Amino acid sequence: MEREKLKKLKQMGFLDKQLGDEDKIREKRKKSGIKPTYKMVDTCAGEFDAVTPYYYSTYETEDESEVSERKKVIILGSGPIRIGQGIEFDCCTVHAVFALREIGIETIIINNNPETVSTDFDISDKLYFEPITLEDVLNVVEKENKNLLGVMVQFGGQTAINLTMPLHEHGVKILGTLPENIDKAENRDLFGKILDKLNMPSAEWGTGYSFKEVREIASRIGYPVLVRPSYVLGGRAMEIVQDEIELSEYIEEAVRVSPEHPILIDKFIQDAIEVDVDVVCDGETVLIGGIMEHIEEAGVHSGDSACVIPPQTLNEKILDKIREYSKRLALELKVKGLLNIQYAVKGDTVYTLEANLRASRTVPFVSKSVGVPLAKLAAKVMIGMKLRDLVPDPYLDPMKRINHVAVKEVVFPFTKLPQVDPVLSPEMKSTGEVMGIDKDFAMAYYKSQIAAGNELPLQGTVFISVKKSDKPKILEVGKKFSELGFEIISTSGTSDYLTNNGVENRKILKISEGAPNILDLMRDRKIDLIINTPSIGKNPKRDGYRIRVSAIELDIPYITTVAGALAAVNAIKDVRERRIKVKSWNEYFGR
Ligand SMILES: Nc1ncnc2c1ncn2[C@@H]1O[C@H](COP(=O)(O)OP(=O)(O)O)[C@@H](O)[C@H]1O
Ligand SMILES: [Mg+2]
Incomplete structure (x- = not known):
């Protein structure tokens, strides 16, 4: 390509890589002074x-x-x-x-x-x-x-x-952190080897280059599995697959699999508590910025789940293990700057899900929660300063010093996307987040819900309808709402289950069963809170979908996970007994 033509194309806004081999075009441009x-x-x-x-x-x-x-x-x-x-x-x-x-x-x-x-x-x-x-x-x-x-x-x-x-x-x-080490965390094979070397458990996984191979891997590690095209971010096109039928649906409808576009298959760790950790390291000293316990179980993308600092249900032994693993990984990868790690805790086992050698979405939240500016420290560390000179010792685990609880809740764009099902999955959908802070979890959670535009009612009527496997778990939620004097309304399956287990409720028709049904009640403003958990996997349950979408349209607070429902009922109980107090952020840190 001659010089004038190249210049013209650049003036028109074409990228080098659109004009040919990126490096060659760049070389040529430089030689010709373009x-x-x-x-x-x-x-x-x-x-x-x-x-x-x-x-x-x-x-x-x-x-x-x-x-x-x-x-x-x-x-x-x-x-x-x-x-x-x-x-x-x-x-x-x-x-x-x-x-x-x-x-x-x-x-x-x-x-x-x-x-x-x-x-x-x-x-x-x-x-x-x-x-x-x-x-x-x-x-x-x-x-x-x-x-x-x-x-x-x-x-x-x-x-x-x-x-x-x-x-x-x-x-x-x-x-900051060396490029080769950043690459190690991004590359599944290399990262797997590091985890093995450090003796840190991870979910079984494999890479499939054809449907046959994907199927073999899935049946070897056992369903449910998590499938996604390799090298995606934001959990895009990531799904939990229950069996071989769903797997073939996924491969036929969602993503093609080929030698150039392999699929990652992970053992899905069920009913696990997800944990996020943000770390600053200078290659020698490790500062554990904060350990966040997610409210929703693993399987809901970390960007879409609420979380709390400090963790509310994990014991000190587990927390120490998390600290220890985080340090091990930071030192092994000689991190200079930030490191974010996601874990899934099941029983006493702490599985490492992934590590990001960069600032994570939660860095601002953690920084505000523990009063230590992680990104600022990281920037200084990256140009060679040492943590020991930047922070007094006790702050190396600043979470241990706080006397309050901070909850992050996410904000979704659903009101701007009519008809989109607001269920939570491994695929991230949120566009923002808010924070609630108070002496204890219940109040902090309640505040976070207000901030997220999902203000929980303190009395009234709650509609509960959950998928089969959630029924035993929802019992506690139902009992608590009942004790608080809420009227409970349910559709057949959930209603029978609650009744058989001594929780009083009123049965209502499903949308598909005729009128008046739950949707009519919602439209008449007779429902103050909706708890509806979707069944995992595909097959959009029409009823559930319509209830959730209508909740958004009608601006009725809604919850789509049992964990969220439990946090909500506890928060409602607590808030009814106390008044919401406002305190400045500085006061929490005695500044
Ligand atoms: N093996 C697993 N078992 C259970 N949940 C998982 C597993 N791996 C990932 N997840 C869930 O999927 C979400 C997204 O996966 P992740 O590997 O963190 O991808 P991303 O790069 O999009 O952050 C996680 O936040 C977690 O909730
Ligand atoms: Mg992640």
Whole structure:
């Protein structure tokens, strides 16, 4: 391709990789002097000279971005906000900027999300409003090369961390944890070997390159299994599969399997408590930021489940095991910066589900809950500072020092997506989160529900309808609601079960059974809370689906898991006996 044509195509906005082999085109561009120039965003609309250090690339002649002599760091943001890449990563990016500013390092953000804080013009020293792609990041790295300490990839979620190896292979210095070690956690085979070496249990798993192979692996490790295309994020296209029939449905309808697109099969650990841990490590010292116990059981994506700090049902022995495993892994991978690990606890066994060598969604929540700014510490550690010099000793396990309980609850976009079934699954659907904080779990949980727009009623009528396997577990919930004087309404199966076990309730028709049915009651505003658990697997149960979707439309609080229902009834009980008090965050930390 001749020079003029290439230049024209670049001016039209084509990416190198759209024009041929990315590296070759890049080489050619460089040889022919076709480099992007950076223009300042004219924040003053031409009225007077803009001075905002806010740039975008074009292929023109004049470059308006002046490179300073200062020591500098480039921080990758997470790009446009979408499900799985939420605002939490932006919070981490901003904190990293603040931390580096404290120690006099120039901060340069690359991020192309106009609707967020990290791209406010007064946050970083310089902002390149560019997509988080190899080409664009390399361009900025070359431009800002003078006294550049390196690039931080840990704050921008999966989008940024995915650029680790490509950037490293192009000779870019990655700050913090070594690229090879980041890669080890992303690669299932390598990660499995590390867990074995560290003597840490994990769920049995395998990779299938054909349907036959997937089926063989599934029957070897035993159903239910969790299946997903390999290398996905946000649990996309991930499903719990109960048997071979569901497996073939999955493979026929959801994802194709082929040698290029293998499928990962994991033993699904049933009825396990999921735990998230956020860690900061400098390669020698490990700071356990916080251990979060999920309210919903494993199988609900960590981004979609509520969680609590400190854990409410795990005993000290389990917690110590979690701490110990987390330390082992952080030291083995020589983490410099952040590490997030997800575990599933069943009995005394702590299974490791996955590790992310980057800031996780929960870093802002943990930081606020324990009063230690994890992202800030991580940024400092990544440029070589030591935790021992940054935090006084007792803070190395700051969760042990708090006297309050913090609950994270997620916020879903369902009101904006009519007809979408709000059931929780391994596939992430949430778009935000809120936090409730108080002396104890019940009140903190109650506050988190209010904040999430799911205010729990303190009296009235509760509708309970659960899948078969949840029936024994829902009994306690039913009993408690009954004791609190709630009227309980149920459809046939659940109703009989409750009645047979001494919980008074009124039977109502299912939607499919005629009128008046549960939907009519909902429309008449006769129901104050809905508890409806969907059956696992496919086969959308029409009734359940319509109830849940209507709950959203009619803005009736609803709960779709037994664990959530139990947390709710306990919270309601407690809140009825006390008044909600508001206290500033500082007061919780005696500041
Ligand atoms: N072996 C397993 N048993 C039970 N639940 C699991 C298992 N593996 C994953 N999960 C559930 O699926 C969710 C998503 O899986 P994860 O491996 O963390 O993928 P992602 O990369 O999307 O975070 C987890 O948060 C957890 O609830
Ligand atoms: Mg995960």
